[in-house]
Amino acid sequence: MYSIGQLSRMTGVKVPTIRYYEQMGLLDEPGRTAGNQRRYDSAGRERLSFIKHARELGLSIATIRDLIALARDESMPCAQAHEIAARQAVEIRQRIARLQKLEAELTRIGNSHDSGTVADCHVLATLGDHSMCLSDH
Amino acid sequence: MYSIGQLSRMTGVKVPTIRYYEQMGLLDEPGRTAGNQRRYDSAGRERLSFIKHARELGLSIATIRDLIALARDESMPCAQAHEIAARQAVEIRQRIARLQKLEAELTRIGNSHDSGTVADCHVLATLGDHSMCLSDH
DNA sequence: CTAATGTCTATAGCTGCTATAGCTTCAAGG
DNA sequence: CCTTGAAGCTATAGCAGCTATAGACATTAG
Incomplete structure (x- = not known):
């Protein structure tokens, strides 16, 4: 279990940014200590790494939300994910x-x-x- | 004399953006009609074209303000203007x-x-x- | 003269954070 | 056990560079 500060150091995402992502619905609300502090597990850490990487590649918050929704159901075909990546590549080329x-x-x-x-x-x-x-x- | 809408059509800068530039100190406050509407002359139009072009080249509002201040005094050496252009080029290359x-x-x-x-x-x-x-x- | 369009100000919203204030909680040392 | 300092909490405001809205007034074509 990591505190938000530890998670921040591990991922390189600043603390207020992590809270912001949670607010934006990219991160699930983590569990809390008795004193109301967030505690993350490795699933949370992986999710945050995913978000960070996607942001570095220029994907918008909204697009990342779509990808996460997509990834939630493992049986979905991944053509959509490819399409998102391709669109993003086109945009960057422009x-x-x-x-x-x-x-x-x-x-x-x-x-x-x-x-x-x-x-x-x-x-x-x-x-x-x-x-x-x-x-x- | 042009209304703000005519100026907008001539330069391709949207009306609210023109007012915003005025607020930001990039455009001088133009004269007004008896009914309080802005009326621009060709100097205003040229200034706006300058701003538009500079924005297209990626210069910030603040930088454009500097350039305008610089251009105000015709006897100033223009080394500073070159430097601004060069810095911008470096940034864009990055x-x-x-x-x-x-x-x-x-x-x-x-x-x-x-x-x-x-x-x-x-x-x-x-x-x-x-x-x-x-x-x- | 009227109706449609344009313009006015002020304010809020957008994206993706970042900073601040004023508080509470946690962890380690004495 | 208690204190102290770091870290955490929420809520709110600010940044750039616009864009959109509301509600009122001005202008202009027919």
């Missing part, structure tokens, strides 16, 4: 593509090395006028 | 690198095509056990 455009733009802006004054600064000019950009974002 | 790791992970998870039940689903298993990952994230 975010990467978008960021790469921005990165190119910023690098280009930054490289125009006018050492003058603000009056004729490329950075500010480019920020002010999108048409100076090479790609759209 | 985000890209991180996302690419996640993308690899999700794609790998999704490709393990077990068409079975939740009980032995790779997606759920991998989410539950970080040690099954190839890279850390």
Whole structure:
């Protein structure tokens, strides 16, 4: 049996975040001591690791809730879980593509090395006028 | 002179967002009609375009405020503006690198095509056990 | 002139936490 | 056994960057 602090240290999830996940319905309400403190078992710890990992992979709280509901019934087909993972991958690829455009733009802006004054600064000019950009974002 | 709705259509920034930017000190308070409605001129429109573009490039409200303050005095050297752009580029590169790791992970998870039940689903298993990952994230 | 649309302010909600206040409980040392 | 300090409890507020709502007033086209 672990206290919330021990669980926090084991998983690397901060204490208030654990309580938050419980509130959000991702963690089952654990047992309590006579003095009303939460006590977790290894099932709780595994569940929290699952949540942590899924969050690191960018899944939303709501999506994680879906996955947990899905996993509850072991006889369900897992196609849905695959679909969620695939959708998430697509989303991340889009975010990467978008960021790469921005990165190119910023690098280009930054490289125009006018050492003058603000009056004729490329950075500010480019920020002010999108048409100076090479790609759209 | 444009109403807030016209300005919104011209720039693609939603009406409540324009008011929010004003509140945040990014837009100067515009003139008003006798009936207390905001009326913008082209300077206001340009400023809003600047803000929009900067936001698209991932700059925070606070950073944009700095840039605007910087641009206010035309005789200031623009090294600071360059620095802000460069820092932003670095940050974006880091985000890209991180996302690419996640993308690899999700794609790998999704490709393990077990068409079975939740009980032995790779997606759920991998989410539950970080040690099954190839890279850390 | 009227009706529809637009705008006003103020306030609440969203996501995913994090921080604070003021209290109680736990565990270890003396 | 008792004290003390760390850790836990709940409830609430705050963060970014908007977005949505309510209820009132302004503008504009027909």
